[in-house]
Amino acid sequence: MKDTMDILTKSSMRMLVAAGFLLLTAITGNAGDIKIIANGSVKQDSISQEELRAVYLLQRRTLRDGSRAVPVLQKGGPTHDVFVREYLGRDAEEIRIYYQGLVFTGKGSMPKEFRSEGEVVAYVLGTPGAVAYVSSETASEGLKVLTVQGARKTGERGLITRVEPQYPETLKQMGIGGSVRLQLSISPKGEVDRVLVLGGNPILAEAAVEAAKRWVYAAWPSQTTAEVTIPFRPNP
């Protein structure tokens, strides 16, 4: 009886630890989902990681499309911590010191800081050129969500599910093949939101797009883009 109790207790403990671990993982995962939002005046749909970093380090005041860039900060919190670590390569304390160095030497102003994501969204809505980061769950109606281009990061983002395209039978019989180049826009959760055809036979591209839409990538702190090439070989 005692042995049975011991086994049950150990088993319960293991389950409890596993549940705790899963819960922790879930919390960490949520904290890591970030999207980059911008005021509607920003013309471009994407921003490179280097560009975003330069904007937040106050090295760039305009984006590559020429529009004004006004970085907005959160006053601490998990989203802020993940953003400065992942995108600026510093921790929250270091980035605060960096800004203070500019402010107290007369070489820059402190970016606007807000305590809540609601305040961040409201400010970005009303400020031309404002760029900010919020949790991916935060509503962002009326705002532009910028995809972050970064081959290095996208390259690291693993493809979990790959669906092969249906080769159009007629083209296959006629021996027509080639490659289709696509640009994928991938959500923080890993779903392919948008597919842009960059090149290739239009009929093959249609099949490639249908397949790519069903691909699933690993979760990532923000929206990313990836360029992929899908080959079609009539005689493999």
Add this chain to the structure above:
Amino acid sequence: MRWRVLGLALVCLGLAERSQAQEFKVWNRAVQVHGFASQGFVYTDHNNWLSMNTNDGSGAMTDMGLNMSSQLTDRLRVGAQIYDRNVGRFGQWHPSLDWAVADYHFSNWLGIRGGKVKTTLGLYNDSQDLDFLHVFAFLPQSIYPTDLRDTTIAHTGGDVYGNVALGRRFGAVSYTAFAGIHHDSIYSGYPYLATQWSAYFRDIEGPQYGADLRWETPWKNLLLGVSRMNQEITAKGFFQNNAVAPQPVPYQTTTKAYWSNQYYGRLHGRRLEVDGEYRRYVILFPMFAGSNVSMDARGWYISGTYRVGKHFEAGSYYSRYTITTVSGGLAQFYLPSQTDTSLPQNHVYDKVVAGRWDLNRFVYLKIEGHFMDGYGLGPYPDGFYPQQNPAGFKSKTNALVLKTGFHF
């Protein structure tokens, strides 16, 4: 004195929870207000250091600053900062305009700022007063001497600056080119040192120009840079010595224009930061007509800081400073030539360990130990003054520094 230190420390702690950067509106433009203050206490076992009576323990180490700035348009920003310090004989509670700039940003690669501008020279010249930014209570004195901060800290003139992205393979470069006039405080190290020769300066200034180029390399978090600055210094005052000239005799000396060359690098990890800098300058000035003095000062340091936790950071550095002097004519009587840098009067080697504890976002405490070899006497000050050490110098000095401060 110690009660004053304690008092200011308590004020800092009291302000801790209330400190917030202030912002108000003037003509519908947001104006940011930021400030800081720090208070230190220094004890040395042998020589008195930095013009304080550190042998007895000295709390004469206070500074503070307050600035206001506003972004007037997308491209135009204006601001100014008042700074005041009392560190031994330096500053003596005479507030100064630290910087006052109008900054216009044409594009990412071109901006200009004019007014009184902090001089960009190496990693920390422009931020050396901002104690709350650093782990160390004293930055390496071989490059950032507390007693000579006025000589390099700012210029009245302008900067041209910018940042050029070179792509992922090559990183980015930032440049700053500057020109103007530097005005040194008469409450700083050189005027104080000169009083031992019965020279009393009332005005020290001169033209300066130079540039800084820093490269953010494509290798993660490695920064490399070089700064060059050309300065000429004219010191005006009078000579008065009861034995020789009981009445004040006007006195003026102007250095030959000279270059300060500085090379630096910073490697930045998740918790670790390693800095290294080297600076050299050779100054030639006539002490009297036909009596030139030439001095060659070289300094370098390597430092490392490590963030142990969210609130605690530890650091250490090794700083090495040497000075040689070659005098001619009458100047030899005042400043005999010194060329052997192994002698303690011609160098200061400083090993430092430090810890910084952030009580919250605004208030911090620091503790620091210095183990110094040498006392570097010469025509240029480097921390040790005969007036403060009338019984002569010991070759080694250990110092304990405690410091607290707050900023908002």
